[in-house]
Amino acid sequence: MTNSIGELEDADCIVVIGSNTTSSHPLVATRIFRAKQKGAKVVVADPRRIQLVHKADLHVQHNLGTDVALINGIMHVILARGWHNQAFVDERTEGFEEFRKVMEQYTPERVSEITGVSVDDICTIADWYAHARAGSLVYCMGITQHTTGVDNVKSLANLSMLTGHIGRESTGVNPLRGQNNVQGACDMGGLPNVYPGYQAVNVPANQEKFEAAWNGKLSDKVGLTIPGMLEGLAEGSVRALFVVGENPMMSDPDIHHVEKALRNAELLVVQDIFLTPTTAFAHVVLPGASFAEKDGTFTNTERRVQRVRRAIAPVGESRADWEIIQDLSNRFGYPMEYDSPAAILEEVSRLTPSYGGITFERLEGDGLCWPCPTPDHPGTKFLHQGRFSRGLGLFHAIEYKPPAEVVDADYPFWLTTGRIHVHYHTGTMTRNSPSLEKEMPEGFLEMNPEDALALGVKRGDAVKVASRRGEMVIRVDVTTRIRRGTVFVPFHFIESCANILTNPAYDPIAKIPEYKVCAVALQKAA
C-alpha cells in the first residue's frame, strides 16, 4: 500500500476494484465504512455483488478480465473533459503524450461494449474520482491474478498519476496483500531476483555486498519462480524442492500438473504445522512451530513491521522454523549461530536499507512502517511524497487484451475464484479451527438463478464442473450475487478444489496465474 490502513477513512473517494474487502481484509473494510460515514463516495468494480456493494454509492460488474479496458475508459473521460491534473502530470511524470494517444481510442461507448458497464457509470466514476480531494484506489488479487496482471496494476498507477491522487495523506494506490507476511517474505528476499530489500541479485555491487556479509560465493543468475520450479521438476532440471509453510498441491493452478511435477522430485522436503495435500508427496516432513510458539516479526500490507511473541512452548517436538533452518544449515556445512530472532533481525537491518532502523526494541508499541532507514527514523506513513522511487512517474500506454481462455460452445461458463470470510487460503489453519469449520464445512459454486433454472438445478444440488484441465463435483448456491453466465468457487476446500479447474496461463512479467478467469462447462450431477 502506498498509504497506511488508517488513512483510508479520510479519503473522499474510494474505488475498490478486484478486492472482496469484507471477506479477505475485514479490518480494512472497517476503514472504508468509516470513510463512507464521513461522506466519501465509494465505488465497487467487481463481477460479484460482494458485501461491500451494499454500502457502495455505485457498483459496476465488468466482464471478467476487462479491467484495463474499464480503467482506460475512465481515463478517456477524464482526459476528454479536461479533469486531469495537468500540474501533477507536468511536474511529476513522463510518457504522457504517448499514453494520451492510446487513451483516445478508449471511448466510453467502445469500453461499454467490452466491459458491459454502462457509459453513464464509466463517466460517473471518472467524475467522482477526478474531482475528489483525496482519491484512493484499493485493489487485491482481482486485479493481479490475470495474464494481464501487470497491465492492470500499471493502469491503476496511470489513473492515480493522471489525477494526481498519489503521494499525499489518504491518497494513493493501495494493493491489499493477502497473506499475513507476504510483504515480509518479499522484503526478506523470498524472491528469485532480489536479496533482502529488493537489491537485485544480478547487480555486481549487491552480489559483492552479500558475498562479504555471508562469507561465500553467490550466484548472479536470477532464479526460478514457482511455475519455473514446477516445470523444472517435470522435465528433470530441478531435482529437489524444499517447501516451507506452503501447499502448492492446492494453491497452484492446474493441480494435475502440479502433482506430476511433485511426483517427479528426487527430494521433496515440506516444513509445515499440519499434514497437507503437498506432504502426501514429501520424502521428509519437518514439524514447524506456529506463530503462537515463537518470537519474530511480521510485515503487514501497509509495510508495518510488528512483533510476534511466543505465548506457549512448541507443540510436541515441533521447533521454530528458524531453528530448523539453522540446524539444517549447520549439518549441510554452512555455519549459522543465531541465538534468537532478534539477532537475525540485527543482521537484516545491517543489510537492508529500508529496515535499517528496525530493531525488536523499537517495535514495542505500534511497530514501524518501512522505509525506516536509521535508528532515529520514525518510519514512513505514505509513499511517493514529492518524488517517486524512480524519480518521475512513468505513464504506460496500455492496450486491453482479453483473458487467455474465453468461453466457447464446449465450455460456455466463466469461472472466477476467491476467498470467503470464515476460511483462509488452502484451509490448513481454518479447517482445523472447529468454530470456523462449523460455519462452513463444505465448498460451493455460486450460480445465478436464471442459469440454475436453465440447468434444472436448485440450491444444494450437485453439479459437475469441468474445464480443459480437470473436473469436480460441487454443490450449488443459487444467488444473485453472481451474474448470468459466470460462476464462482472458493478455493479453500480440497474436496472441491477450484484449482483442478483453473488455467495455468501466466502474466509474462509477474508469472502470476490467471486464477480469476477460465472457461468451464456445467451439468447436473447424477
Added chain:
Amino acid sequence: MEYRTVLTTCTYCGCGCGLYLEVMDGRLVGTIPCKTNPVNEGKLCVKGWNVHEFVQSPKRLTRPLLRKNRELTPVSWDEALDFTAARLREIKEAHGSDSIAFLASAKVTNEENYLIQKFARAAVGTNNVDHCARL
C-alpha cells in the same frame, strides 16, 4: 492456575491485527483484540477471534517424518535433518546448485524468511527462491 495474556500479531491475512493470546496453564484458551493497535483498534474479524484454535489441534504435526517403505514414518530430528542435509549435498554435487529450489513462506516470520533465502543463496548456491506472493 496460571493465567496470562501475550501481545502478538494475527497470522491470517495481511491486515496484521494486534491481539492478545490468552494462556492458561500453558495452553491457549482464547483471543482478545488489542485496543491500542493502529490497524484494528480493538476489533477483530471472525478468523481473528478464533486464531488460537488451530494451534493446539490434535492434528498438528508433532514429530519429524521420513518416508520409509513408501510410508511417512516418525523419526528423530537428528535422523530427519541428517538425511535432508546429506540428500541436498548429494543432489548439489551431482546436478549443481540450480537443481535445488526453495519455497519460502508468507506464513513464517521475517527472520525465518531471511534465513531460508540465506540458506538457499549462501549455502546451496542458488537464487531459486520464491513463495506464494502471487497466489
